[in-house]
Amino acid sequence: MIQMIINTLxxxxxxxxxxxxFTLVFTLFRYANFAVGGFVTVGAFAAWTINVPxxxxxxxxxxxxxxVCASAFALSDRLVFRALRGRSGGxxxxxxxxxxxxxxxxxxxxxxxxxxxxxxxxxxxITIWDVRITRETVAVVSVxxxxxxxxxxxxILTPIGRALxxxxxxxxxxxxxxxxxxxxxxxxxxxxxAMLGLSGTLVGVDLSIDPNLNWAVTIPIIAAAIVGGLGSPxxxxxxxxxxxxxxxxxxxxxAPTYKGAVGFAVIxxxxxxxxxxxxxxxxxxx
Amino acid sequence: xxSYLVAILTVAGIYLILALALNLQFGLTxxxxxxxxxxxxxxxxxxxxxxxxxxxxxxxxxxxxxxxxAIAGAxxxxxxxxxSGDFLAIVTLGFAETIRLVFNNEDWLTHGPSxxxxxxxxxxxxxxxTATSWMVLGVILLAALLVLLLMMRLADTPxxxxxxxxxxxxxxPATLGKNIFMYxxxxxxxxxxxxxxxxxxxxxxxxxxxxxxFTTPVAILVWMxxxxxxxxxxxxxxxxxxxxxxxxxxxxxxxxxxxxxxAEQISALRFIIIGVALILMIRFRPEGxxxxxxxxxxxxxxxxxxxxx
Numbered sequence: 106m107i108q109m110i111i112n113t114l115x116x117x118x119x120x121x122x123x124x125x126x127f128t129l130v131f132t133l134f135r136y137a138n139f140a141v142g143g144f145v146t147v148g149a150f151a152a153w154t155i156n157v158p159x160x161x162x163x164x165x166x167x168x169x170x171x172x173v174c175a176s177a178f179a180l181s182d183r184l185v186f187r188a189l190r191g192r193s194g195g196x197x198x199x200x201x202x203x204x205x206x207x208x209x210x211x212x213x214x215x216x217x218x219x220x221x222x223x224x225x226x227x228x229x230x231i232t233i234w235d236v237r238i239t240r241e242t243v244a245v246v247s248v249x250x251x252x253x254x255x256x257x258x259x260x261i262l263t264p265i266g267r268a269l270x271x272x273x274x275x276x277x278x279x280x281x282x283x284x285x286x287x288x289x290x291x292x293x294x295x296x297x298x299a300m301l302g303l304s305g306t307l308v309g310v311d312l313s314i315d316p317n318l319n320w321a322v323t324i325p326i327i328a329a330a331i332v333g334g335l336g337s338p339x340x341x342x343x344x345x346x347x348x349x350x351x352x353x354x355x356x357x358x359x360a361p362t363y364k365g366a367v368g369f370a371v372i373x374x375x376x377x378x379x380x381x382x383x384x385x386x387x388x389x390x391x
Numbered sequence: 392x393x394s395y396l397v398a399i400l401t402v403a404g405i406y407l408i409l410a411l412a413l414n415l416q417f418g419l420t421x422x423x424x425x426x427x428x429x430x431x432x433x434x435x436x437x438x439x440x441x442x443x444x445x446x447x448x449x450x451x452x453x454x455x456x457x458x459x460x461a462i463a464g465a466x467x468x469x470x471x472x473x474x475s476g477d478f479l480a481i482v483t484l485g486f487a488e489t490i491r492l493v494f495n496n497e498d499w500l501t502h503g504p505s506x507x508x509x510x511x512x513x514x515x516x517x518x519x520x521t522a523t524s525w526m527v528l529g530v531i532l533l534a535a536l537l538v539l540l541l542m543m544r545l546a547d548t549p550x551x552x553x554x555x556x557x558x559x560x561x562x563x564p565a566t567l568g569k570n571i572f573m574y575x576x577x578x579x580x581x582x583x584x585x586x587x588x589x590x591x592x593x594x595x596x597x598x599x600x601x602x603x604x605f606t607t608p609v610a611i612l613v614w615m616x617x618x619x620x621x622x623x624x625x626x627x628x629x630x631x632x633x634x635x636x637x638x639x640x641x642x643x644x645x646x647x648x649x650x651x652x653x654a655e656q657i658s659a660l661r662f663i664i665i666g667v668a669l670i671l672m673i674r675f676r677p678e679g680x681x682x683x684x685x686x687x688x689x690x691x692x693x694x695x696x697x698x699x700x
Contacts (some may be wrong), residue, residue: 126469136477137477137480137481140523157471161426185670185674189674190544190675195417195421195423195477195480196479198425198477198480199423199614199618199669199673200670200673200674202425202484202524202611203611203614203669204666204670205672206607206608206611206662206664206665206666207663207670210659210660210662210663210666211659211663212418213655213659214656214659214660217653217655217656218655234456250685289422304402305404320488320607324484324488327481331481359634360496360563362492362495362496363492363496365488365489366485366488366489366492368485369482369485369486369488369489370489371623372481372482373470373482373485376471376478376482377470
């Protein structure tokens, strides 16, 4: 039982930063960016490159992956999404799926299809009250929690965070009030990109890294963000825990092979139980 | 070379039918279906299981595929159509992924990743290899032609006009007393059934299907066909599907010149080209090569008024 809670937290910790990023982009620009999984994959490979061939410690690799993903995400917005602002949500969705597909194949082109893993020292698990926790799990969960708290604090406490929320709420009003909307948006995108890079690094610690990661993480990330209400980082994190728990229960009581379908099942359930949509009453959709 | 050309044309015919079905859903009605491969795969396996496990003839397999595709389409649509377009996209994508998990894991039914072998062919048995492949091509092109004619007719009817109105602004047809939900549901179900039927044709053409035949790259190629051709224009889809298949198959030949790349890299490079082309198309020419014809209201009105004398 306690083991299941720990497994839940571990998988939630991987998904949560990316779900926060998805939520952030959704609140800022009102579209579902399906390329999040692609950027998580890019982050995982960036971290691997810094960690294994370049031989740097993992925390350097993680920071590096965050920088790489923040830049790549900002670049994708500059080149692709900015020009399409104002187009229908469907168009942006299609473009983001195509982008995800391109990113995945760029990774496959550079790194091949073989699975890769970080260069981690072998450490034994810690045993507390008959529960085995690996040191990696402890690290993954604490780093993820810390990152979400930091993003939450930035959004609530700092002037740039307040500006970001103002822009998300009503960009024209924010602009009239003298906020530099484009730079605030770039800041939001960079934060989202960094969170995607962090998710990529955490995925690499827990699982192996290969280009097929893309679709394996996309559905849980989006499911977590939707369940979390697409409003706040804390909601996205709560959504990630819920999805993680549902996955653990599936593995324990149904079939482990169907873990990948859980995210979809949860989305379907939300649609049946709350057809007005968890976002329907929160965000004014156009 | 001859047999290669036949193979390319057969594949082009299959993509064309899928793209026409998607053009009905997305181009005419504005429904975003990212689960094309889900319905396609469902039809392939349904038909394979009907003909091999239950020894039904090919036509029964095709019928089974159409029915199961329609049921699956109705379920997915009932779940998500009442909501905004983004939800349909998410649900259909999840549907396709889940269906593939089922194909992979239910070995007793689908033989899993090792592949499901289909002996039944859509043509008379006992012909030579070449004659059979030409006949299969004929069957698929005939199916493509039938679907094309059906779609062009549908797009021209008052029914098609309502679908377009639903796509543009569903408030207007709703005000005119049209049941928007039923129109969307019918368009989605018909499209899904056609996709599943295409799966049946594909299964009996390749004769061995694995879950890997029904993955995202196929969906991207189908979407690309619709977007390149021009969403809403059925003739455009023919052009789009041909262009996409020839670009995709054509890039196969860049391999020998790039000797420093291995097969994996060449395949990745082809998908990068396709994906970038799709993004550029949406960015710079969203209406496609053959844009949907603008129908002047007066012209449309005179056609439905009975002429005197």
